[in-house]
Amino acid sequence: MGEMVTIGRRSFLKITAAAGGGLLIGFYLPARASGSGGRASDATAAFTPNAWIRVGTDDVVTLMVASSEMGQGVMTAIPMLAADELDADWSKVRIETAPAAREYFNPLIGQQLTGGSTAVRAFWMPVRQAGATARAMLLDAAAATWRVPVVECRTDTGAVIHRTSGRRLSYGALAHRAATRPVPKSVALKDPSEFRFIGTPVPRVDTPAKVVGAAVFGQDVRLPGMLTALVLRCPVFGGKLAGFDASAALAVAGVRQVFAIESGVAVVADGFWPAKVGRDALHVHWNEGAHAGLSSVLIERRFQAAALRPGAIARSLGNADAAEARSARKLDAIYEVPYLAHACMEPMNCTADVRADSCEIWAPTQAQTGAQRTAAKITGLAEERIKVHTTFLGGGFGRRSEQDFVAEAVQISKSVHAPVQLLWTREDDIQHDFYRPATYNRLSAGIGTHGALVSWRHHIVGPSIFARVFPESVKNGIDRTSVEGAADLPYAVPNIRVTYVLDDPGVPVGFWRSVGSSQNTFVTECFLDEIAHALGKDPYQFRRQLLKKHPRHRAVLDLAATNAGWGSPPPAGRHRGIAVAGSFGSYVAEVAEVSVSEHGKVRVHRVVCAVDCGMVVNPDTVVAQMESAIVYGLSAALADEITIKDGRVQQSNFDNYPVLRMDSMPEIEVHIVRSTEPPGGVGEPGTPPIAPAVANAVFTATGKPVRRLPIRLG
Amino acid sequence: MIQLYVNGNQYSVDIDPGTPLLWVLRDTIGLTGTKYGCGIAACGACTVHVDGEPARACVTPVSSVAGKHITTIEGLSKDGGHPLQHAWIVEEVPQCGFCQSGQIMTAAALLARNPRPTDTDIDDAMSGIICRCGTYQRIRRAIRRAAQSKVKEE
Known part of the structure; x- marks a missing residue:
C-alpha cells in the first residue's frame, strides 16, 4: 500500500x-x-x-x-x-x-x-x-x-x-x-x-446549509430505531441518587425504560416529549451530600477567608511588598466576578449506538479524543472501535470540550441495546454546567512621590479548572488558566506580585470563552483605570506610557482609540471606556461608548475594536469573531450571573439568565492590524477587553469604579 | 388523529394532543431545521409560521394548529431562494447557525407584513430571538438588504 x-x-x-x-x-x-x-x-x-x-x-x-x-x-x-x-x-x-x-x-x-x-x-x-x-x-x-x-x-x-x-x-x-x-x-x-x-x-x-435548515447539529441526528433519553440529575452538586419510583413515568405513553445511570435517572422514550413528560413524573430521592448547604453568600465568605492565605506566587518582579510599603500613596480594591454558564444555543446532547463490538457516537463535541476515550472506558472496547462523528456544534465556548453528555449517551445506549439520542433541556444545560470560575481579587498599587506607578499587587482567590481536567499541570499551587491575564500584566511597573489561592467551594468549573482572561482582564484593566483616575491621567495615555515595551498592545490601543475618536468629546450623554489585552497569541483593544440612565441602566451604543492576530487567514471571519466575542462578553458584563442557594443553581433558562438581545446590540466596528507575525487565535481574544471597556466607561460616567460583575448600579 | 399542513404537505399524526408542535415537526415528521433552544418561548430558535404568523413551536400544542398551514425553514422557499436567505449568505450572517432558522422565519414574517421596516421595527421584531454568537449586527444588515431587494423587484 x-x-x-x-x-x-x-x-x-x-x-x-x-x-x-x-x-x-x-x-x-x-x-x-x-x-x-x-x-x-x-x-x-x-x-x-x-x-x-x-x-x-x-x-x-x-x-x-x-x-x-x-x-x-x-x-x-x-x-x-x-x-x-x-x-x-x-x-x-x-x-x-x-x-x-x-x-x-x-x-x-x-x-x-x-x-x-x-x-x-x-x-x-x-x-x-x-x-x-x-x-x-x-x-x-x-x-x-x-x-x-x-x-x-x-x-x-x-x-x-x-x-x-x-x-x-x-x-x-x-x-x-x-x-x-x-x-x-x-x-x-x-x-x-x-x-x-x-x-x-x-x-x-x-x-x-445554515440558511435552509439543512445543517445537521447534534440534536438533528436521526438514526433508524433511535430512542430519545432525558436524565434527571441531582440538583445539588455532588449529590447522589438515593432511590426512585418509576411507575408514574413508565405509565406515560411512549416511555420505554427508566433506570439509574451514574449521573441520575435515565428516561428512555419514543421522542423528546414523552421522555420529558416521563421525567417530570419521576419520584426521586437524592442524597444531597456535602454541598447541600452551599450558597453564593457562603462562597463569598469562604473566598474572603481564603484571601487571608498568602497564596502561590504566579509572578514576582522586584519587591512589590516593600515598594508599596514605602510608596507615597496607596490604592486598594476588591474585585469580584460570578460563576457563569456557557448557555450555548444548542443544549448539550449526544447520540450513541453501542453494540457488542463497536460504538458509534454522533456528537457536537469540541473533544473527539476525549469522546473516544470516554466511550472506550464505559464500553470496554478499544479506542479504535469507537467511531466519532462530529456534527455541527450549536455553540461551544469551551462547554463542549467536556465529556459528561457523551458518557450519559454511551451508558444509556449500552443499557438499552439501541441507538439513543440523549437530549438536555435548557434547564439541564444552565443547572449542570461547568461554570466560569467565580473569583475574589484583592488589588493594591503603590504610587511614588512623582506620581509614578511603582508597585502592583494582585491576589486572586478562586477554583481551578486544571485541578479537575489536567491536575498534573497544576504546579506549585498555580493553575496557569487561573492567573492568565493577571500574571502577564504588560504594563511597565517595576514591582509586581501576583499570587493565587486555589479554593474550590464545590461548584464545577470549566473553560469559558477566553478562560482566565475573561475575569482577570476585567480586574486588571479596571484597577488600572482607578489608578489613572487617582493620578488625574487620561486612561488611554496612561496605558500608552506603560506599554512602551509592548508595541503590539500599543498598536491596537492606538488604532482603537483613534477610530473611536478618543480625545474628542463623545456624543452628548455618552462616555467612553478603553481596555486592552493580549491573549491566545493575539492583541485586542476595545473602546466602548456607553450611557447610563438616571435609573442606572447601562446601555452600550458603540464598540470600536482593534485586533492584531498576526497574519490573517480570513478577514471576514476575524471581524465576525470579534463581533461575537464582544457580544458574548457584553452579556457577562451587563447581565449574566449564576448564583447558588441550597447547593443548587438558582437560574434555569433564558428568562432568568438573560443574554444580550438585538435591542441591546451596539454598533461594533472592527479594525485589523496588518501583520506578518505568525497567526494568533481569534475565537477568544475579543472577549477579555469588553467588560473592562464598558466598566471603565461607566466609571467615567458615574465617578464610581465598577468592581463587580455583572454591572449593577444604584 | 390530528391533521396538519406543513410546507404544503398534509400529515395525519396520532399523538398526545398536548405535544408541542416542535416535537411533532422534529420527531414525528422529521423536519429538524426548527430547533429546540429553551422550551419556554424565550429564545425563538423554534419559530415557524402558523397561517403566516410567527409562532413558537416549543409552546404551541399540536392540537391548536390542527388544520392550519405551518411553514418551517425547510418550506420557506424552494432551494433557499427567499430574499432573506440570499441576504443572509451575502452578509455572512451565521456563525454556529443554530438560531438562524428562527431568525430567518421571524424576519420573513416581519417583511411579509412590513416590507420596509425601520431600524426600530427590525429591533422590535427580532429581539425575541437569541443568538449567542452575536450575529445581530449582520442580521440587521441582511434584513435591510432583503427589504431593499424586494422593493426593487416591485
Whole structure:
C-alpha cells in the first residue's frame, strides 16, 4: 500500500495509490460528509485512512477538517490553508469533517480538541505542508508525463501548466500518476505575497446549509430505531441518587425504560416529549451530600477567608511588598466576578449506538479524543472501535470540550441495546454546567512621590479548572488558566506580585470563552483605570506610557482609540471606556461608548475594536469573531450571573439568565492590524477587553469604579 | 388523529394532543431545521409560521394548529431562494447557525407584513430571538438588504 514519510517534526503523511486511482495525502476519509450531513460518495477517489487531501480523477479535491465547527469558521479557514498551497480550484473543493484519529491530534494540545483558539495556530504549518506536498507531486507527475524538467511547470487553479508549450493537465488527470511519484523530503511553502486564498474573505462553506435548515447539529441526528433519553440529575452538586419510583413515568405513553445511570435517572422514550413528560413524573430521592448547604453568600465568605492565605506566587518582579510599603500613596480594591454558564444555543446532547463490538457516537463535541476515550472506558472496547462523528456544534465556548453528555449517551445506549439520542433541556444545560470560575481579587498599587506607578499587587482567590481536567499541570499551587491575564500584566511597573489561592467551594468549573482572561482582564484593566483616575491621567495615555515595551498592545490601543475618536468629546450623554489585552497569541483593544440612565441602566451604543492576530487567514471571519466575542462578553458584563442557594443553581433558562438581545446590540466596528507575525487565535481574544471597556466607561460616567460583575448600579 | 399542513404537505399524526408542535415537526415528521433552544418561548430558535404568523413551536400544542398551514425553514422557499436567505449568505450572517432558522422565519414574517421596516421595527421584531454568537449586527444588515431587494423587484 503506502509508504510513511516524515516531513518536518510532526507531520506524518501517508501516500497511497488507491483503488479509484486518486492521490491521497494526509488524513482520513470519514463515512459522513460535511455540510448537509450526506454521505461522501467517492467512486473516483481513494478511500484509505490518513489523509488531509484527496484528489479525485474527477478533479474534486477533498480537504479534511479536524477541528469542530462551532461558529468560528474553522471549516472554511483550515481548507483555505491546504487549498492555497495546493493551488486548488476552490469551486472543486469538497470539505469533510474528520473522525477521531491520532492523525488529527491538535499539535498544540496533544489530542483532537478544538479549544484555546488554537485551530489555525496548530494547523498553519502542517496543513500548508500537506497542500504543498500534494502540489509538488502533481507538478512532478506532469513533468514526467510531458518528459520536461519540473522547473518548466507551474500550477494554476487545479491544473499544472507547461510554461513554454502552454500544455495543461488538470489535477484529476494527474491523480493516478501523482500517486506513484516519490514523496519529496521537503517542500517550499509559499511566500505570503503568493497567497491566493489566505488573507481573503472566502465565503464560509457552511452558510448555505445554515440558511435552509439543512445543517445537521447534534440534536438533528436521526438514526433508524433511535430512542430519545432525558436524565434527571441531582440538583445539588455532588449529590447522589438515593432511590426512585418509576411507575408514574413508565405509565406515560411512549416511555420505554427508566433506570439509574451514574449521573441520575435515565428516561428512555419514543421522542423528546414523552421522555420529558416521563421525567417530570419521576419520584426521586437524592442524597444531597456535602454541598447541600452551599450558597453564593457562603462562597463569598469562604473566598474572603481564603484571601487571608498568602497564596502561590504566579509572578514576582522586584519587591512589590516593600515598594508599596514605602510608596507615597496607596490604592486598594476588591474585585469580584460570578460563576457563569456557557448557555450555548444548542443544549448539550449526544447520540450513541453501542453494540457488542463497536460504538458509534454522533456528537457536537469540541473533544473527539476525549469522546473516544470516554466511550472506550464505559464500553470496554478499544479506542479504535469507537467511531466519532462530529456534527455541527450549536455553540461551544469551551462547554463542549467536556465529556459528561457523551458518557450519559454511551451508558444509556449500552443499557438499552439501541441507538439513543440523549437530549438536555435548557434547564439541564444552565443547572449542570461547568461554570466560569467565580473569583475574589484583592488589588493594591503603590504610587511614588512623582506620581509614578511603582508597585502592583494582585491576589486572586478562586477554583481551578486544571485541578479537575489536567491536575498534573497544576504546579506549585498555580493553575496557569487561573492567573492568565493577571500574571502577564504588560504594563511597565517595576514591582509586581501576583499570587493565587486555589479554593474550590464545590461548584464545577470549566473553560469559558477566553478562560482566565475573561475575569482577570476585567480586574486588571479596571484597577488600572482607578489608578489613572487617582493620578488625574487620561486612561488611554496612561496605558500608552506603560506599554512602551509592548508595541503590539500599543498598536491596537492606538488604532482603537483613534477610530473611536478618543480625545474628542463623545456624543452628548455618552462616555467612553478603553481596555486592552493580549491573549491566545493575539492583541485586542476595545473602546466602548456607553450611557447610563438616571435609573442606572447601562446601555452600550458603540464598540470600536482593534485586533492584531498576526497574519490573517480570513478577514471576514476575524471581524465576525470579534463581533461575537464582544457580544458574548457584553452579556457577562451587563447581565449574566449564576448564583447558588441550597447547593443548587438558582437560574434555569433564558428568562432568568438573560443574554444580550438585538435591542441591546451596539454598533461594533472592527479594525485589523496588518501583520506578518505568525497567526494568533481569534475565537477568544475579543472577549477579555469588553467588560473592562464598558466598566471603565461607566466609571467615567458615574465617578464610581465598577468592581463587580455583572454591572449593577444604584 | 390530528391533521396538519406543513410546507404544503398534509400529515395525519396520532399523538398526545398536548405535544408541542416542535416535537411533532422534529420527531414525528422529521423536519429538524426548527430547533429546540429553551422550551419556554424565550429564545425563538423554534419559530415557524402558523397561517403566516410567527409562532413558537416549543409552546404551541399540536392540537391548536390542527388544520392550519405551518411553514418551517425547510418550506420557506424552494432551494433557499427567499430574499432573506440570499441576504443572509451575502452578509455572512451565521456563525454556529443554530438560531438562524428562527431568525430567518421571524424576519420573513416581519417583511411579509412590513416590507420596509425601520431600524426600530427590525429591533422590535427580532429581539425575541437569541443568538449567542452575536450575529445581530449582520442580521440587521441582511434584513435591510432583503427589504431593499424586494422593493426593487416591485
